[in-house]
Amino acid sequence: xxxxxxxxxxxxxxxxxxxxxxxxxxxxxxxxxxxxxxxxxxxxxxxxxxxxxxxxxxxxxxxxxxxxxxxxxxxxxxxxxxxxxxxxxxxxxxxxxxxxxxxxxxxxxxxxxxxxxxxxxxxxxxxxxxxxxxxxxxxxxxxxxxxxxxxxxxxxxxxxxxxxxxxxxxxxxxxxxxxxxxxxxxxxxxxxxxxxxxxxxxxxxxxxxxxxxxxxxxxxxxxxxxxxxxxxxxxxxxxxxxxxxxxxxxxxxxxxxxxxxxxxxxxxxxxxxxxxxxxxxxxxxxxxxxxxxxxxxxxxxxxxxxxxxxxxxxxxxxxxxxxxxxxxxxxxxxxxxxxxxxxxxxxxxxxxxxxxxxxxxxxxxxxxxx
Amino acid sequence: xxxxxxxxxxxxxxxxxxxxxxxxxxxxxxxxxxxxxxxxxxxxxxxxxxxxxxxxxxxxxxxxxxxxxxxxxxxxxxxxxxxxxxxxxxxxxxxxxxxxxxxxxxxxxxxxxxxxxxxxxxxxxxxxxxxxxxxxxxxxxxxxxxxxxxxxxxxxxxxxxxxxxxxxxxxxxxxxxxxxxxxxxxxxxxxxxxxxxxxxxxxxx
Numbered sequence: 001x002x003x004x005x006x007x008x009x010x011x012x013x014x015x016x017x018x019x020x021x022x023x024x025x026x027x028x029x030x031x032x033x034x035x036x037x038x039x040x041x042x043x044x045x046x047x048x049x050x051x052x053x054x055x056x057x058x059x060x061x062x063x064x065x066x067x068x069x070x071x072x073x074x075x076x077x078x079x080x081x082x083x084x085x086x087x088x089x090x091x092x093x094x095x096x097x098x099x100x101x102x103x104x105x106x107x108x109x110x111x112x113x114x115x116x117x118x119x120x121x122x123x124x125x126x127x128x129x130x131x132x133x134x135x136x137x138x139x140x141x142x143x144x145x146x147x148x149x150x151x152x153x154x155x156x157x158x159x160x161x162x163x164x165x166x167x168x169x170x171x172x173x174x175x176x177x178x179x180x181x182x183x184x185x186x187x188x189x190x191x192x193x194x195x196x197x198x199x200x201x202x203x204x205x206x207x208x209x210x211x212x213x214x215x216x217x218x219x220x221x222x223x224x225x226x227x228x229x230x231x232x233x234x235x236x237x238x239x240x241x242x243x244x245x246x247x248x249x250x251x252x253x254x255x256x257x258x259x260x261x262x263x264x265x266x267x268x269x270x271x272x273x274x275x276x277x278x279x280x281x282x283x284x285x286x287x288x289x290x291x292x293x294x295x296x297x298x299x300x301x302x303x304x305x306x307x308x309x310x311x312x313x314x315x316x317x318x319x320x321x322x323x324x325x326x327x328x329x330x331x332x333x334x335x336x337x338x339x340x341x342x343x344x345x346x347x348x349x350x351x352x353x354x355x356x357x358x359x360x361x362x363x364x365x366x367x368x369x370x
Numbered sequence: 371x372x373x374x375x376x377x378x379x380x381x382x383x384x385x386x387x388x389x390x391x392x393x394x395x396x397x398x399x400x401x402x403x404x405x406x407x408x409x410x411x412x413x414x415x416x417x418x419x420x421x422x423x424x425x426x427x428x429x430x431x432x433x434x435x436x437x438x439x440x441x442x443x444x445x446x447x448x449x450x451x452x453x454x455x456x457x458x459x460x461x462x463x464x465x466x467x468x469x470x471x472x473x474x475x476x477x478x479x480x481x482x483x484x485x486x487x488x489x490x491x492x493x494x495x496x497x498x499x500x501x502x503x504x505x506x507x508x509x510x511x512x513x514x515x516x517x518x519x520x521x522x523x524x525x526x527x528x529x530x531x532x533x534x535x536x537x538x539x540x541x542x543x544x545x546x547x548x549x550x551x552x553x554x555x556x557x558x559x560x561x562x563x564x565x566x567x568x569x570x571x572x573x574x575x
Binding site for chain 2: 286
């Protein structure tokens with residue numbers, strides 16, 4: 001077999017094709033999630049599939065972005081995420097619209113991903129952005145919406161793990177560290193490796209109490225009681241305390257609204273796209289080894305597009321939701337009703353009969369020989 | 371406690387068993403041939419050492435025990451909450467006794483079971499590197515002309531010496547780590563927290 005004919009059969013790594021039952025199931029999941037977004041009065045935006053490469057703000061996504069040169073020589077990129085696109089639209093096309101704005105999207109993003117757990121190059125994301133308005137109310141609202149989506153889908157035992165980039169960032173705001181040291185510390189905090197954090201602390205450059213607090217971050221996860229402990233551990237760092245205070249307000253609001261059982265605090269969660277500035281969260285559930293979605297606050301992104309405005313958003317991965325629901329053994333969707341076979345008695349009359357049955361709402365299969 | 375734990379039957383097994391016994395946790399009787407062993411609510415998976423992180427990252431196992439050397443090579447997206455303290459060894463660059471410094475050679479040919487660690491180590495030093503990936507008996511490679519040097523784990527250094535090699539540089543220190551799947555850590559918080567606490571306590575006891 002020569003190379004060309006081989007490629008006609010082979011599927012490139014990182015993309016998938018969904019058939020029949022699986023395709024139907026994905027549509028059902030999407031419809032259910034989007035109905036929750038609509039139910040909270042969010043407005044759908046259908047952004048373009050590609051835009052100028054500069055629009056996509058995340059340095060972290062840059063090496064994974066499919067970019068190409070347009071006919072006029074400009075550098076373009078297939079969207080690696082929606083948030084930058086929605087920020088651009090909110091600051092540009094919707095510049096006259098008063099805040100807060102509530103926008104949602106549903107579609108594919110494209111990222112070059114090395115093949116790995118649950119990762120594809122073509123990812124289907126459903127998400128929303130809450131732009132402007134009171135930040136704590138917006139944080140609580142989007143978390144409540146994320147919880148409702150998972151609940152409506154029948155996901156059992158889900159947990160929203162909440163962190164805040166201002167804890168790690170606040171602790172190190174005044175330390176003058178080179179990027180490599182900072183990244184090593186961040187990476188060890190992320191791994192919850194207390195001994196590793198201690199070993200990565202540069203001698204003399206970080207005050208002892210800050211170093212101790214960084215080590216303790218690796219263990220500051222659990223239920224809401226962690227927040228009290230965090231306030232003690234972070235006592236000497238006002239910026240990090242402020243971050244914990246913001247989290248506390250959101251957690252108290254969500255707990256009062258009946259969501260306490262679905263919340264976890266994880267102050268060692270320091271990953272995420274680099275445009276996040278505040279609350280960050282990830283959704284986990286038993287049966288899937290990685291998050292089904294997540295989000296966070298990005299208060300500086302819109303300024304890039306000329307309309308400084310605080311914002312928060314999240315997305316759920318359709319591919320991961322489908323996998324999770326499958327692993328949790330949730331009922332597959334009901335098969336479509338059996339079609340009525342209509343036709344015969346000549347092509348014209350047969351087709352007329354089929355159209356009549358369609359007008360009456362029947363599922364028909366047109367068979368010209370009847 | 372109801373968790374799936376991935377372990378390797380390699381060099382960490384004895385230390386793992388001892389630690390589990392000290393922590394008062396169940397552990398399967400040795401020399402079994404089964405690869406999946408349920409025991410008192412826990413489920414043990416016995417897999418290759420390089421595969422332990424994969425099982426944990428995918429969430430097939432909630433937790434696992436892996437050497438830091440293996441974690442550096444596989445770079446899994448997992449938590450590493452406890453340094454278990456046993457299985458201590460060093461990842462080193464070793465080359466034939468008396469060989470010239472690698473800085474003078476245009477390209478370093480390095481034989482290793484740790485291709486990612488080895489290439490990162492030399493590239494960070496501005497050296498071009500050709501990694502020769504081997505599955506074992508790495509110490510033979512320089513003497514037979516397959517490579518200029520090796521990157522491998524050493525405990526005592528005796529195997530190196532027997533093959534005419536000497537350690538030149540330490541790449542990293544290694545020991546056994548408890549690793550935890552990120553979803554299990556949150557979605558099965560109570561079970562994971564009690565395992566972490568039990569092993570951390572037994573480790574320092």
